[in-house]
Amino acid sequence: MDYTLRELMTICAAREIKNGDIVFCGTGISMLAAMAAKNINAPDSVIFFETGAIDSKLEDIPLAVADPRIMYHTSANGGLMEAFCTMQNPMSGARIVGILGAAQIDIYGNLNSTVIGEYTVPTVRFSGSGGACDVASFVSRSIIFMKMEKRKFKKKLDYLTSPGFLDGPEGREKAGLPPGGPDKVITDMGVMGFDPDTKQMFLTGCFPGITPDQILDNMEFEIRTDRAVEISLPTETELTLLREKCDPHGLIL
Amino acid sequence: MKPEDSKVMRLQDAVEKYVTDGCHLTIGGFTLNRNPMAAVYEIIRQKTKDLHVYAHSNGQGVDELIGGGCVSHLEIAYGGTGKFMPTCIRFKNAVQENTITVEDYSNFQMTLRFLAGAMGIAFLPTRSSLGTDIINKWGFPKEFRKQHDRIPNQKLVVMDNPFDGWCDTKKVVLVPAITPDVTIIHVQMADFRGNCRIEGLTFADVEQAKAAKTLIITCEELLDDDYLKTDPDRNQIPFIHADAVVKVPFGAYPTACFKYYDYDAAYMNAYARAAKDDDAYQQYLAAYIFDCPTHTHLLDKVGRGRVESILADRNRGYAKNLDRK
Numbered sequence: 133m134d135y136t137l138r139e140l141m142t143i144c145a146a147r148e149i150k151n152g153d154i155v156f157c158g159t160g161i162s163m164l165a166a167m168a169a170k171n172i173n174a175p176d177s178v179i180f181f182e183t184g185a186i187d188s189k190l191e192d193i194p195l196a197v198a199d200p201r202i203m204y205h206t207s208a209n210g211g212l213m214e215a216f217c218t219m220q221n222p223m224s225g226a227r228i229v230g231i232l233g234a235a236q237i238d239i240y241g242n243l244n245s246t247v248i249g250e251y252t253v254p255t256v257r258f259s260g261s262g263g264a265c266d267v268a269s270f271v272s273r274s275i276i277f278m279k280m281e282k283r284k285f286k287k288k289l290d291y292l293t294s295p296g297f298l299d300g301p302e303g304r305e306k307a308g309l310p311p312g313g314p315d316k317v318i319t320d321m322g323v324m325g326f327d328p329d330t331k332q333m334f335l336t337g338c339f340p341g342i343t344p345d346q347i348l349d350n351m352e353f354e355i356r357t358d359r360a361v362e363i364s365l366p367t368e369t370e371l372t373l374l375r376e377k378c379d380p381h382g383l384i385l
Numbered sequence: 386m387k388p389e390d391s392k393v394m395r396l397q398d399a400v401e402k403y404v405t406d407g408c409h410l411t412i413g414g415f416t417l418n419r420n421p422m423a424a425v426y427e428i429i430r431q432k433t434k435d436l437h438v439y440a441h442s443n444g445q446g447v448d449e450l451i452g453g454g455c456v457s458h459l460e461i462a463y464g465g466t467g468k469f470m471p472t473c474i475r476f477k478n479a480v481q482e483n484t485i486t487v488e489d490y491s492n493f494q495m496t497l498r499f500l501a502g503a504m505g506i507a508f509l510p511t512r513s514s515l516g517t518d519i520i521n522k523w524g525f526p527k528e529f530r531k532q533h534d535r536i537p538n539q540k541l542v543v544m545d546n547p548f549d550g551w552c553d554t555k556k557v558v559l560v561p562a563i564t565p566d567v568t569i570i571h572v573q574m575a576d577f578r579g580n581c582r583i584e585g586l587t588f589a590d591v592e593q594a595k596a597a598k599t600l601i602i603t604c605e606e607l608l609d610d611d612y613l614k615t616d617p618d619r620n621q622i623p624f625i626h627a628d629a630v631v632k633v634p635f636g637a638y639p640t641a642c643f644k645y646y647d648y649d650a651a652y653m654n655a656y657a658r659a660a661k662d663d664d665a666y667q668q669y670l671a672a673y674i675f676d677c678p679t680h681t682h683l684l685d686k687v688g689r690g691r692v693e694s695i696l697a698d699r700n701r702g703y704a705k706n707l708d709r710k
Contacts, residue, residue, distance in 0.1 A: 159465075159467045159468065159471070160467075160468065160471075182492060183415055183586050183588055184586045184587065184588070185586055191701070192703075192705070194467075195417075195467045195468040195469070195709060196416045196417050196418075196444075196466060196467025196468065196469075197415070197416065197467070198414070198415035198416045198417060198418035198419075198442075198467075198586070198588070198641075199417070199418070199467070199641070199648075199703075200418060200585060200641045200643045200647060200648075200697070200702050200703035201703055202586075203585040203586055203643050203702055204701045204702050204703065209585055209586050209587075210586065210587065211496075211586060211587040211588050211589055211590070211591065211592075212441065212492060212493070212496040212588055212589045213496055213500065213589070213592070216492075216493040216496065216513075220512075242517075246489055246518070251518070251522040251524075252522075252524065253483060254480060254481060255481070256477075256481065257464075257472065257476070257477045257480040257481050258472050258477075259463050259464050259465035259471065259472045259473070260461060260462055260463050260464060260489050261462055261463065261489065261490070261491045261492070261514075261519065262441075262442050262462055262463030262465070262491070262492050263462075263463075263491065263492040263493065264491075265491040265513060265514050265517060265519055266491045266492060266493040266494075266513045266514075269512060269513040269514060269515065270512070270513065291518045291522065292516075292517045292518045293489075293517060293518065293519065294517065295514075295515070295516050295517050298516045303516065304516070305555075306516075307515045307516030307556070308512060308515045308516075308543070308554070308555045308556025308557070309512060309515050309516060310512065310553070381709070381710070383468070383709060383710065384468075
């Protein structure tokens with residue numbers, strides 16, 4: 133069955149979500165990945181939004197985290213304060229998986245979604261943190277969507293919006309952050325993880341037809357590729373459920 | 386209710402009286418939902434200048450205030466409306482062209498800052514953003530802060546946990562309170578004195594409302610004296626915080642209002658197209674804001690058919706079959 137890269141990326145992220153996880157999602161493909169997990173492999177995962185909705189039914193795909201579609205048939209409708217408390221609550225917080233995107237990422241999984249260039253006189257301005265910095269600061273693990281490009285996989289970020297492992301294994305602790313940090317980076321060429329000792333990014337898998345060298349050619353920094361395996365193709369079931377149940381009108385895909 | 390207790394005003398009068406040049410303003414809602422758009426358009430129409438705006442993620446409303454030339458300073462967490470504008474376009478242009486000064490926070494930090502304002506406390510602690518440039522990089526330099534007594538002397542302050550590691554916490558970052566001159570929110574129901582009922586998510590409206598020196602409420606339905614008080618568990622803001630109440634049906638349009646109407650995807654797509662081009666944007670401002678003396682005129686220009694197409698299915702709270710491409 134044919135598939136697009138976007139579909140493959142969404143399914144790769146969905147496969148990382150397990151029953152019992154509480155999934156924090158942002159806008160776009162991140163929201164679709166959470167819906168895909170719920171419909172395909174983790175029906176007992178819980179979707180929640182920084183705006184305050186928990187366990188939304190999501191009969192229709194939302195186009196923003198304040199879309200009225202997330203307010204229908206929830207366990208509770210609150211506000212930002214409730215959502216960010218859920219994230220930090222020592223009992224519920226440990227179950228939360230954040231799904232994020234960014235304009236730039238470095239080897240320790242730190243993210244920039246604020247500016248390119250100098251902060252006060254930027255050449256390009258992006259949306260800014262929103263809740264991303266909060267999620268990256270608080271939750272036990274996060275999944276990051278990135279497009280493979282040299283200008284996005286940077287030796288040094290133009291602005292550090294959301295913390296990964298900061299400057300290495302002790303980075304978060306020294307800064308005063310709770311443990312946690314990025315778990316996977318899902319790109320349009322393959323998937324990366326983070327070494328438990330060095331906290332540096334490494335390649336865990338390539339998409340069919342992609343070599344580790346092709347991935348390295350699209351990065352400004354070097355990562356280890358010796359543990360990379362080929363990622364399994366999306367199954368017919370995965371693709372059908374994604375297309376028909378999650379995004380039948382192709383609003384995100 | 387005694388007639389003198391009524392805070393009901395015309396929108397033009399409320400904006401003229403309270404939203405003055407240079408004032409510190411915040412608006413309710415989030416990205417494409419329940420932004421007080423009728424009030425935003427009235428502020429633009431009145432050519433209010435030099436506003437200092439506080440926002441967590443007020444996509445559409447903040448972008449239009451910037452595009453309308455009303456904003457000089459902005460403290461913000463997120464400038465975007467989701468699919469329609471992943472980054473708000475007039476915001477992006479204004480920052481890149483240096484026509485506004487911006488300072489970045491996170492959504493939780495902005496929420497805490499409003500809560501601190503509402504509590505009357507100088508600051509609140511969090512661990513969010515430790516180790517990041519949100520702490521290191523300031524939009525307003527020290528000198529500027531010294532000259533402006535409405536802005537705290539520092540952006541954010543990192544501090545050791547004075548309770549010696551209590552709750553596994555070594556450090557916190559202190560976020561300063563915000564006390565806006567004016568908060569404007571749009572709610573589903575309000576009464577003559579300003580009691581409010583919000584349906585769906587409240588975002589940070591309640592904190593924003595209670596932090597402000599002046600609160601302007603626009604509402605879909607303006608109700609009699611005791612209607613909201615017969616079911617008080619569903620109300621969020623008591624009248625003691627309110628200064629002006631204005632009935633504006635479709636007052637959040639083109640953003641959504643849960644259980645009343647959806648966002649208008651066609652309007653928001655057309656807005657994003659116009660925002661990319663200065664000439665097209667001037668035409669947009671002329672046609673939809675300056676040529677429309679009131680919000681009703683804007684709705685008439687859009688066409689009642691289109692407005693009816695976004696009416697919410699009362700059970701789901703949004704327009705189930707809306708074309709959102």
